[in-house]
Amino acid sequence: MDSRRLLIIDDEDDIREVVKLALETTAGWTVVTAASAVEGLRSAEAAPLDAILLDVSMPEVDGPSVFEKLCRNPLTRRVPVLFLTAKVQANDRRRLAALGAAGVIPKPFDPMRLAAEIAEALGWELEEGC
Amino acid sequence: MIDSDVEMIGAKNLPNAVGRLLGPADPAHPVPGRRAGEEARDSTYRGAPPAGEPGGHGFEGWRGAEAPGRMTTSAGIPTERQPLHVLLIENDPADAELVQAELRRAGFEIVADVVQEFREFEAKLDDESYDMVLADYNLPGWNGLEALAGLRQRGHDVPFILVSGALGEEVAVECVKQGAWDYVLKDRLGRLPLAVRRALDEKRWIAGRSRAEREIRRLNEELERRVAERTAQLEAANRDLKLEIAERERAQAEQERLLRQAEAIEARFRGLLESAPDPIVIMNPGGRIVLVNRRTEDVFGYQRDELLGKPVERLVPERLRTRYREELSQYWSRPHKRLLGSSGAELFAQRRDGSEFAVEIGLSPLESQAETLAISIIHDVTRRKQSEEALRLEKEFSENLINSSFEGILAFDRQYRYTLWNPGMERMSGLDKSQVLGQSALEVFPFLGDSGGQLLSSVLEGKSATIRDRPYRAGGSDRDRYFEGSLSPMQGRQGEIVGGLAIIRDITERHAVEAMKDEFISVVSHELRTPLTSIRGALGLLAGDRLAHAPQASRRMLEIAVANTDRLVRLINDILDLERMASGRVTMAKRSCDAGELMIQATELMRPMAETAGVTLSVKPQTVELWADPDRILQTLTNLLSNAIKFSPPSSTVRLDAAPENDEIIFRVEDQGRGIPPDKLESIFGRFQQVDASDSRKGGTGLGLAICRSIVRQHGGRIWVESALGQGSQFFFTLPLRHETARPAADQTHG
Numbered sequence: 001m002d003s004r005r006l007l008i009i010d011d012e013d014d015i016r017e018v019v020k021l022a023l024e025t026t027a028g029w030t031v032v033t034a035a036s037a038v039e040g041l042r043s044a045e046a047a048p049l050d051a052i053l054l055d056v057s058m059p060e061v062d063g064p065s066v067f068e069k070l071c072r073n074p075l076t077r078r079v080p081v082l083f084l085t086a087k088v089q090a091n092d093r094r095r096l097a098a099l100g101a102a103g104v105i106p107k108p109f110d111p112m113r114l115a116a117e118i119a120e121a122l123g124w125e126l127e128e129g130c
Numbered sequence: 131m132i133d134s135d136v137e138m139i140g141a142k143n144l145p146n147a148v149g150r151l152l153g154p155a156d157p158a159h160p161v162p163g164r165r166a167g168e169e170a171r172d173s174t175y176r177g178a179p180p181a182g183e184p185g186g187h188g189f190e191g192w193r194g195a196e197a198p199g200r201m202t203t204s205a206g207i208p209t210e211r212q213p214l215h216v217l218l219i220e221n222d223p224a225d226a227e228l229v230q231a232e233l234r235r236a237g238f239e240i241v242a243d244v245v246q247e248f249r250e251f252e253a254k255l256d257d258e259s260y261d262m263v264l265a266d267y268n269l270p271g272w273n274g275l276e277a278l279a280g281l282r283q284r285g286h287d288v289p290f291i292l293v294s295g296a297l298g299e300e301v302a303v304e305c306v307k308q309g310a311w312d313y314v315l316k317d318r319l320g321r322l323p324l325a326v327r328r329a330l331d332e333k334r335w336i337a338g339r340s341r342a343e344r345e346i347r348r349l350n351e352e353l354e355r356r357v358a359e360r361t362a363q364l365e366a367a368n369r370d371l372k373l374e375i376a377e378r379e380r381a382q383a384e385q386e387r388l389l390r391q392a393e394a395i396e397a398r399f400r401g402l403l404e405s406a407p408d409p410i411v412i413m414n415p416g417g418r419i420v421l422v423n424r425r426t427e428d429v430f431g432y433q434r435d436e437l438l439g440k441p442v443e444r445l446v447p448e449r450l451r452t453r454y455r456e457e458l459s460q461y462w463s464r465p466h467k468r469l470l471g472s473s474g475a476e477l478f479a480q481r482r483d484g485s486e487f488a489v490e491i492g493l494s495p496l497e498s499q500a501e502t503l504a505i506s507i508i509h510d511v512t513r514r515k516q517s518e519e520a521l522r523l524e525k526e527f528s529e530n531l532i533n534s535s536f537e538g539i540l541a542f543d544r545q546y547r548y549t550l551w552n553p554g555m556e557r558m559s560g561l562d563k564s565q566v567l568g569q570s571a572l573e574v575f576p577f578l579g580d581s582g583g584q585l586l587s588s589v590l591e592g593k594s595a596t597i598r599d600r601p602y603r604a605g606g607s608d609r610d611r612y613f614e615g616s617l618s619p620m621q622g623r624q625g626e627i628v629g630g631l632a633i634i635r636d637i638t639e640r641h642a643v644e645a646m647k648d649e650f651i652s653v654v655s656h657e658l659r660t661p662l663t664s665i666r667g668a669l670g671l672l673a674g675d676r677l678a679h680a681p682q683a684s685r686r687m688l689e690i691a692v693a694n695t696d697r698l699v700r701l702i703n704d705i706l707d708l709e710r711m712a713s714g715r716v717t718m719a720k721r722s723c724d725a726g727e728l729m730i731q732a733t734e735l736m737r738p739m740a741e742t743a744g745v746t747l748s749v750k751p752q753t754v755e756l757w758a759d760p761d762r763i764l765q766t767l768t769n770l771l772s773n774a775i776k777f778s779p780p781s782s783t784v785r786l787d788a789a790p791e792n793d794e795i796i797f798r799v800e801d802q803g804r805g806i807p808p809d810k811l812e813s814i815f816g817r818f819q820q821v822d823a824s825d826s827r828k829g830g831t832g833l834g835l836a837i838c839r840s841i842v843r844q845h846g847g848r849i850w851v852e853s854a855l856g857q858g859s860q861f862f863f864t865l866p867l868r869h870e871t872a873r874p875a876a877d878q879t880h881g
Contacts, residue, residue: 014661014664017690018668021671021677021683022670025676025680088655088659107660108665110666110670111666112670112674112676
């Protein structure tokens with residue numbers, strides 16, 4: 001199994017659960033979850049990560065703000081970030097892309113292909129059979 | 131008085147030598163004796179009259195008429211009764227006495243002054259006046275000839291007679307030549323009285339003649355003057371006559387030329403008159419028609435004969451005749467070219483059939499032989515009036531359009547300077563047109579922003595442009611507003627582009643609505659996609675066959691799918707409900723119902739949820755009759771109770787009560803939850819405006835309060851919240867108590 005370790009920051013419980021299950025079962029990655037920006041930033045510092053999946057629309061501190069904080073933090077700034085967003089209108093996507101994230105994954109997504117999409121965006125090789 | 135007979139005798143006694151000498155020597159002083167007896171043989175005298183005489187006739191005639199005896203009456207000549215004043219030049223006193231004695235003996239009364247010296251002689255001549263000078267020839271130191279010369283020198287023509295001793299003939303001749311009247315030898319002194327008498331007579335004759343001569347000369351001069359005068363008159367008259375003749379000839383030539391010109395002009399004028407595009411009527415000062423052209427017949431519908439000699443008012447409508455007469459009389463008081471009907475009151479002409487048409491009449495004087503006529507050229511201005519009116523209306527219309535337009539309308543010239551700024555622009559920009567006109571559109575109110583110059587110049591190149599949703603700032607404001615509009619080039623007469631026109635409208639409100647709509651769509655999209663993401667994810671994993679050996683995870687995924695499907699359904703229902711109410715497609719099915727019953731119903735409905743949450747639900751029902759849609763009121767109450775329970779900590783109480791107040795009932799739902807921040811007290815009634823996004827996890831759609839507000843408003847009530855953070859919230863809504871008047875039954879069953 002792949003030993004990659006990812007963090008998902010999303011305020012929707014069900015979505016975190018689905019994403020975690022999807023990446024664990026399809027790619028064998030370790031997935032850490034956070035339900036808010038504050039929790040997510042703490043988790044990102046706590047242990048090394050290969051990537052962060054970041055929800056855009058969150059209460060209190062939204063995704064882009066979290067991304068900015070991650071980029072400024074020396075401990076986290078090298079970790080690639082992919083936005084997960086239900087805001088799929090063209091201008092929303094342009095705005096996000098302009099921030100410099102590694103990718104944008106629109107909601108809803110195909111759980112069976114999510115790992116492949118992430119790997120593709122980050123240039124990872126997925127192990128055969130996964 | 132000297133007798134003429136004596137004179138005749140004296141003349142006969144004049145020595146021949148002297149008589150010969152005197153005649154041709156001095157014709158001005160002819161010797162009187164010649165006239166009587168010797169003139170016949172002196173042809174020289176007759177043929178050559180004395181100098182100064184204009185001609186011989188007058189002299190001859192005068193001489194013939196004048197009798198010699200009449201000369202004795204001449205004035206200034208001494209008579210016998212007056213003493214003869216004699217100057218006697220004699221150095222021998224004895225001789226002097228002899229001479230005087232001789233004269234007295236002959237009957238002369240004399241007074242004589244005797245002088246011997248030349249100086250003495252001169253003094254006497256200067257002092258005294260003498261009738262006669264008698265002089266000796268040989269004097270001591272001078273002689274008679276010198277005396278004669280002295281006498282002549284002084285201009286005296288007094289008779290001078292030499293009384294001398296022996297005198298040679300040559301001396302005698304010389305003396306006579308020099309003007310001596312006579313000479314008497316002393317030894318023949320007896321001849322002296324005769325010589326004196328003859329000299330006196332001669333003197334008298336000469337005096338008479340010179341008077342006659344003067345008269346003749348005067349007459350002659352008068353004659354000459356008159357002749358000269360007359361001649362001058364005649365010459366002047368002649369000159370005048372010549373001038374007049376020349377003038378007349380010139381005038382006649384001019385007249386002939388003018389006549390020819392007039393004929394040519396008349397011929398041309400007649401042609402012009404007949405071919406003129408306007409009716410031309412010539413009238414006399416009496417206002418009668420003298421001449422009309424063909425066009426007059428065509429336009430007015432009269433035959434020429436029907437108009438000639440008739441009052442010109444025939445061509446004017448009855449109602450205007452008085453005014454027309456006044457205009458005409460004004461014209462005749464000072465005939466000069468003028469235009470009637472061009473300004474002020476309009477002038478009309480009338481055709482034979484009574485129809486009228488607007489005219490302008492050009493009046494001008496026309497000189498004819500007998501009198502001054504007036505030419506009136508009648509120009510039909512109906513068409514012009516119509517087009518002027520049309521133009522005026524069009525202008526008024528466009529001005530109205532521009533001024534009353536809600537849209538901002540502006541124009542600019544080729545230098546981008548504003549040339550038009552309507553009230554719409556003033557409203558939009560906050561700038562008065564006086565602040566803007568003539569200013570550059572790039573500097574004052576640069577409504578097109580940074581790309582303005584480019585856009586304006588492309589308009590000046592003939593391109594039109596549409597502007598959409600462009601921000602601008604009104605004068606003095608720091609908030610963006612938005613406009614849309616169009617830009618188009620404006621063309622001049624030759625099709626050249628003289629500037630541009632912009633019509634713009636403020637769409638700030640619409641822009642805000644659009645932004646809200648976009649935001650709403652974005653939010654709805656997000657809200658719909660969130661449960662869908664969970665559903666899709668869960669189902670995807672189940673379908674992916676990866677969970678075949680993980681029944682727990684599979685069950686969990688199914689639960690997620692079901693829960694999110696419910697959430698999605700609620701969401702869709704709420705959205706549709708709200709939209710239907712907002713669009714007015716849902717009417718409240720109002721009927722009489724009891725507030726207390728509805729409160730109890732709502733509490734019962736929410737009791738399971740409260741129990742689950744460990745929250746106490748307390749209700750104080752108020753029995754009040756309402757005129758309302760009970761289902762909707764129940765929906766409102768359960769929504770509020772549901773919210774209250776969701777945000778209440780366990781073991782807390784949610785209370786529902788109501789109180790009538792004035793004309794309405796006030797419902798209250800009170801909780802002891804976390805409270806609502808002051809800045810959200812208003813906004814939570816908006817769509818998807820949960821205080822916390824995580825609130826959606828509590829099963830809310832984010833539309834509950836928006837729906838409540840909509841229902842309350844449709845019943846004519848109000849809804850609001852009062853809250854203190856950490857202490858809980860109180861939601862209030864009112865419903866009016868008074869029954870509305872009966873409604874059509876159909877309305878009640880609707881919805």
